[in-house]
Amino acid sequence: MSRNGTPIVNISTPNGRGISINEFLDYNVGHEGQVLNNADNIGRSHLAGIINANPNLAANQTRLQT
Template structure:
């Protein structure tokens, strides 16, 4: 009976670990730590994930590398603004610290280097300065 109880406890622990790990990974938005680009992550005041895109190169291309790139039900904002702005999805968004004045990207490349498929459950919105 004790052996059966030990097995039951181990199975319960493994099941709970998998459930909680899935929730963490489902929110999975992780910048590749080996990337040479300066992409960073933030959250708006209402909890929507914000991707501060990397500094664009001379041609205006922002390259952003991720290990995990998922968009949850709350959506996501790609921040291409060098000033504080407002997003319908996320409310007030701080200026992207990776952009200088008038340095918004003309093209944003999102590259996923991890092995897992991306799960896109809602929209990605772009926050950008009006030109």
């Protein structure tokens, strides 16, 4: 959750080929929106403001999100 209340989903750790596989049984986004965090360091989102690095990622690790 961001400081302004926007939900943040950290994408999963990529496999050896750099692909982050993210599976959901149900995917609904509320009126406040949602951020899929693929940042490897602290950054700014237009929707959520300042967000922390995704702890599931190392620098330059993800090439593709599915």
